[in-house]
Amino acid sequence: MRWVALKYIKPGSTLAQRVSDERGRTLLARGIVLTDSLIKRLKRVGIRAVCIESKSTDDVIVTEMVDEVTKAELLSITYETLEELSTSGFSNRLKPTFLRKRFGSLLEDVISQLRAHNGAGEQLGSVYLTDGELFHHSVNVTFYALTLGLHSGLSDVDLVDLGMGTLLHDVGKMRLPQEILRKPGRLDNEEFRTVQLHAQLGYDMLKELRDFSTKSSLIALQHHERLDGSGYPWGLTESDIHPFAQLTAVVDVYEALTANRVYRQAFLPHDAYAILLADKGTKLSSSAIDAFSSTISIYPIGMTVRLSNGDCAVVIKPSANNHQVPIVRAIENERGEPISPYELNLATASDIHIVTCES
Known part of the structure; x- marks a missing residue:
């Protein structure tokens, strides 16, 4: 497959x-x-x-780190919660204790499933399914963040708080004009300032929920802050940005870059990863990027790619000791015709590289 x-x-x-x-x-x-x-x-x-x-890849097993049923339930609950929080007044059903009840046990299940894979994000393939819709983006960021949190040795309580905060980190966008969020062209200065409001709006909404931890709320407020003070909404620097927000910033940037948006096509995973590395230690947390490098395979098993020699190939496993460069199996030529399959370790094939993702 x-x-x-x-x-x-x-x-x-x-x-x-x-x-x-x-x-x-x-x-x-x-x-x-x-x-x-x-x-x-x-x-x-x-x-x-x-x-x-696919007959040519029938031995390639795409097993998601979080099973379909759990992910579907998490998407559904995230959708309902973001919709309810976006109203002018909170729903009578959305009591302060209900959010933790709503998400807590499900997040514990997600954490358990990720832990069963030893916290290694080699199979986060479904993050490539959609074109960056807010609900999918929120769940994908949560999967990435929890994977990094497990690698960093966070406690189960902190992991749930991290998951709660990342699921709702963009809730403030639900209060913004959709015509700005979906604008196909470049935002002007005023529109960009409007989009920046979502961080403070989200924090103001979440801090009213009495059992929603301060750590979780700060993720919404600070996930666009940068270590050098160039972020928003307050221009905070490293010592003032909560570690959960620093971690979320890394995976939020990566997930956003690798998703199609109305104003641009998705970046290739290795190009998005290069952007993270370029900002390591200056804008983005070095420890969070190190955790990302150690755990996340940016080309998950089963992804279809186009090689620089024109052949179409499928990722069959990560290269040993290198999560960012995969081993692939070429199955078609540039005209889409089947070829005799051959395998290639792109970490050692200096003359061949990935030029596009076809998934």
């Missing part, structure tokens, strides 16, 4: 994993044979890539 972008999917392909919407609801079940009309439907609702069966 392998992940393939919808624009490269041909009718007749069979889904190897179910497809869900931003609320975690099933759009298409595993085993469905895709038709032209189904492919068009998935494009309309913002699905970026799907996992399909």
Whole structure:
């Protein structure tokens, strides 16, 4: 099986994993044979890539670190909570104690599943499924952050607080004009200042919830602050930025760069990773980036890529001791014709590299 972008999917392909919407609801079940009309439907609702069966990669097992049922439930609850918090007054159902009840046990389940994989993010493949919708972005950032938190040795209590804060770190955007958030072109100065308000707005909303920890609320307030004082909303420097917010800043930047947005195409994972490294120790936390480098495989197993020699290949495993450069299996030539498969370790193949992601 392998992940393939919808624009490269041909009718007749069979889904190897179910497809869900931003609320975690099933759009298409595993085993469905895709038709032209189904492919068009998935494009309309913002699905970026799907996992399909493939004879040339039938030995490649794409096993998510967080199972489909848990992720679907987390997406659904995150969607409902962000919608409720976006209203002018909190819902009568959304009591201060209810949020922790709503998320606590589910986050503990997510943490348990991530821990079962030894906290190594080699299979966060589903982060590439959609075009950066807020709900998916929030859940993806949470998966990344918890993986780094496990690597850093955070306690279970701190991990839940980290998860609560990252799930709702962008809640303030629910109070902003959607025409600005979805503007296809570059924001002008006034529009950018409006977007910056989401950090303070989110914090003001979350701090009113009595059982929502201060550490969790500070993630919403400070995840755009930078160590050198160049961030917002307050221009804080390293010593004044909470460690949870510093960690969240790293994964928030990476997840945002690798998602398609209305104003730009997604960055290649290795280009996004290079941006993190360029800001290491100046704008972004060195320890958080070190944890990212040690745990996250930026090219997850099953991802389809295009190589510089023109061949289409699928990631089959990370290179030993290098999570950022994978071992791939080439399966098609540049015309989409099957070839005799060959495997290539891109960490040692100096003359061949990834030029595009096709998932």
